[in-house]
Amino acid sequence: MYHSLKPLAFILIFGAIVSSCKNNRSSVNKDPLDLTGMDTSVRPQDDFFDYANGDWLKKTTIPASLPAWGGMLSLADKSVADMRIVLDSVAKDKNIIPGSYAQEAGDLYAAGMDSSLVEKLGISPVQADLDRINTIKNTGDLMKEVALEYSMGLSPLFDFGVSGDAKNSAVNICYFNQGGLGLPNRDYYFQNDSAAKKIRAGYTQYITKLFELAGEDSVAAIKVAASVLATETALAKNSRTPVALRDPLANYHKMAVASLVKSNPNVGWIDLLSEMQIHADTVIVGQPEFYKSLNNLVKSVPLNDWKNYLEFHFMDHFAPYLNNAFVQARFDYAKLLTGQQAIEPRWKRMCRMIDDNLSDALGQLYVQRFFPPESKKRMLDLVNNLQETFAERIKGLDWMSDSTKTKALEKLNAMVKKIGYPDKWKDYSSVHISKDSLVADLRNCGHFAYMYAIGKIGKPVDKSEWYMTPPTVDAYYDPTQNDINFPAGILQPPFFYKNGDDAINYGAIGIVIGHEMTHGFDDEGRHYDSNGNLKDWWTPQDAKRFTQRADLIVKQYEGYTVLDSLHINGKLTEGENIADIGGSIIAYAAFQRTPEAHKDTLIDGFTPDQRFFLSLAAGVWRVKYRPAILRTMLLNNPHSPAKYRVIGPFSDNSGFYKAFNVKPGDKMYRPDSIRVSLW
Numbered sequence: 001m002y003h004s005l006k007p008l009a010f011i012l013i014f015g016a017i018v019s020s021c022k023n024n025r026s027s028v029n030k031d032p033l034d035l036t037g038m039d040t041s042v043r044p045q046d047d048f049f050d051y052a053n054g055d056w057l058k059k060t061t062i063p064a065s066l067p068a069w070g071g072m073l074s075l076a077d078k079s080v081a082d083m084r085i086v087l088d089s090v091a092k093d094k095n096i097i098p099g100s101y102a103q104e105a106g107d108l109y110a111a112g113m114d115s116s117l118v119e120k121l122g123i124s125p126v127q128a129d130l131d132r133i134n135t136i137k138n139t140g141d142l143m144k145e146v147a148l149e150y151s152m153g154l155s156p157l158f159d160f161g162v163s164g165d166a167k168n169s170a171v172n173i174c175y176f177n178q179g180g181l182g183l184p185n186r187d188y189y190f191q192n193d194s195a196a197k198k199i200r201a202g203y204t205q206y207i208t209k210l211f212e213l214a215g216e217d218s219v220a221a222i223k224v225a226a227s228v229l230a231t232e233t234a235l236a237k238n239s240r241t242p243v244a245l246r247d248p249l250a251n252y253h254k255m256a257v258a259s260l261v262k263s264n265p266n267v268g269w270i271d272l273l274s275e276m277q278i279h280a281d282t283v284i285v286g287q288p289e290f291y292k293s294l295n296n297l298v299k300s301v302p303l304n305d306w307k308n309y310l311e312f313h314f315m316d317h318f319a320p321y322l323n324n325a326f327v328q329a330r331f332d333y334a335k336l337l338t339g340q341q342a343i344e345p346r347w348k349r350m351c352r353m354i355d356d357n358l359s360d361a362l363g364q365l366y367v368q369r370f371f372p373p374e375s376k377k378r379m380l381d382l383v384n385n386l387q388e389t390f391a392e393r394i395k396g397l398d399w400m401s402d403s404t405k406t407k408a409l410e411k412l413n414a415m416v417k418k419i420g421y422p423d424k425w426k427d428y429s430s431v432h433i434s435k436d437s438l439v440a441d442l443r444n445c446g447h448f449a450y451m452y453a454i455g456k457i458g459k460p461v462d463k464s465e466w467y468m469t470p471p472t473v474d475a476y477y478d479p480t481q482n483d484i485n486f487p488a489g490i491l492q493p494p495f496f497y498k499n500g501d502d503a504i505n506y507g508a509i510g511i512v513i514g515h516e517m518t519h520g521f522d523d524e525g526r527h528y529d530s531n532g533n534l535k536d537w538w539t540p541q542d543a544k545r546f547t548q549r550a551d552l553i554v555k556q557y558e559g560y561t562v563l564d565s566l567h568i569n570g571k572l573t574e575g576e577n578i579a580d581i582g583g584s585i586i587a588y589a590a591f592q593r594t595p596e597a598h599k600d601t602l603i604d605g606f607t608p609d610q611r612f613f614l615s616l617a618a619g620v621w622r623v624k625y626r627p628a629i630l631r632t633m634l635l636n637n638p639h640s641p642a643k644y645r646v647i648g649p650f651s652d653n654s655g656f657y658k659a660f661n662v663k664p665g666d667k668m669y670r671p672d673s674i675r676v677s678l679w
């Protein structure tokens with residue numbers, strides 16, 4: 001989510017600045033780790049984040065069009081700039097092969113960048129859809145429209161998807177989850193503090209504005225907006241909180257379609273599934289009470305209100321690709337959640353649009369240009385070393401029985417490692433892309449994605465498929481596939497230093513690798529076995545000991561107050577915090593297996609161990625947020641904010657205590673009784 005300089009310049013500039021060495025031992029020059037933002041007036045033992053970044057935080061201004069800046073976010077911003085380089089070049093390439101993926105990506109980019117055409121077209125690209133919604137006469141028509149919109153890539157009313165069955169992970173099945181809301185989660189409809197009220201008012205204004213742009217007068221538009229909010233509030237009433245959605249067992253209900261038909265007769269499931277082209281006898285319903293309530297609402301909410309709801313969501317879905325009045329209206333609402341002061345430049349928004357819609361076309365172009373093959377090799381060495389270290393640690397755990405350890409090791413050893421980009425690419429040749437019809441192009445992409453998804457129903461899971469695109473600056477663990485995935489985008493500084501030393505690599509990407517592996521053993525992941533099936537492989541004693549330790553982590557993070565009186569939600573962030581703590585401990589142990597960790601070479605005056613910890617704090621998590629995005633994160637995001645992804649895990653890492661001589665009385669010190677050791 002950020003960037004500034006090209007990697008080479010980055011290494012050279014900081015290499016030149018940071019070359020002072022406090023003793024006369026030999027040192028490695030050209031340290032790519034940027035330590036110019038430290039505030040050494042802060043004791044590292046009291047607040048390692050401010051120690052590593054205090055000066056940078058004071059001097060840095062967040063760019064007006066962004067919600068946050070620094071570290072990981074700057075790299076994500078650079079990734080978008082890299083997408084632009086490849087898209088610009090294919091869009092202008094006169095010798096491009098007609099019908100190739102490169103031409104499709106280039107044409108979609110050209111369509112996206114043609115702002116004068118978009119301006120001239122106004123609302124017309126969606127007018128026929130709004131007219132069609134207006135002709136809905138009964139519940140049958142309503143559900144038919146819902147199905148049609150799914151086939152265009154929208155997701156009204158509920159949330160539908162296809163993936164491996166969590167209890168039979170080799171086979172794909174349909175998931176029906178709660179959904180249909182416009183605000184970030186169900187709590188936003190009911191909270192009555194001033195910040196929540198302001199967001200709700202802004203959302204209502206946004207709905208009003210879209211109906212005005214669609215031709216309603218302002219009095220009518222206000223009424224319509226109120227009805228949309230009321231409909232969504234009704235859907236929200238029987239929706240679960242973000243914390244409740246984290247429980248994999250409580251959100252899994254395999255149901256025969258026949259019983260769904262019987263228990264929810266008003267929805268007209270048979271017709272709906274047939275219109276959605278879904279052929280299945282069994283589906284998984286995440287939250288049955290949501291569908292029960294939906295079944296009542298399709299009758300009790302007036303048909304006119306449903307039409308308003310569908311019209312709004314149709315316009316909202318395409319608003320970023322309509323004329324400036326739509327883009328501005330959407331931004332005026334979105335900025336309440338992010339704090340952004342200005343709309344991002346068009347090219348950035350359009351690059352992301354292509355990353356979302358023609359992912360594998362852009363992905364191929366991106367890795368050809370920006371992902372050196374030797375990065376993959378070094379990364380695989382790191383992953384293998386982390387995996388071996390994790391296995392050693394599992395064998396040595398004092399709280400787990402031998403029988404559970406055997407199962408845990410089986411799971412760890414079965415983890416599939418995916419690095420950089422997929423082995424096979426999706427073929428988009430059937431997707432029609434034209435340079436002069438952006439919205440139609442996006443519908444075609446949405447249709448392709450939908451048909452691709454429903455084509456998987458009942459078929460074996462393809463373990464080679466990725467759920468993040470190559471330029472993404474992020475990584476993930478998939479519990480039903482038991483795999484760890486590191487897109488090319490994250491394999492750059494400040495995560496991965498192709499030519500950097502072990503300390504800064506283990507301290508950044510090493511911690512990320514450990515983090516993803518630990519997800520297989522966090523409070524959610526531990527419920528899945530080595531084949532990715534929801535299956536209990538724990539003895540009751542071990543499960544109890546796990547929960548006691550995990551509860552300490554919940555308490556630890558609940559204790560961090562971030563913004564005004566808002567503190568971290570320990571239950572919402574439990575899995576990520578477990579992964580952060582595990583990641584830092586396992587990566588530190590893995591680093592101890594390298595020769596560098598045992599040398600007393602100082603670089604910039606720091607020992608190898610100290611640089612391991614600085615790499616995460618001053619590299620990856622040197623992030624500054626606007627207050628609005630911080631609030632949104634605390635209420636929605638399962639990750640803790642950057643500062644707490646440093647001081648949280650390091651307060652539980654005995655390696656950190658050793659590296660910086662942390663003692664009782666220091667602010668980051670946690671006594672043995674509450675210092676968590678899980679993995």
Ligand SMILES: [Zn+2]
Pocket residue numbers: 515516519576579
């Ligand atoms: Zn995570």
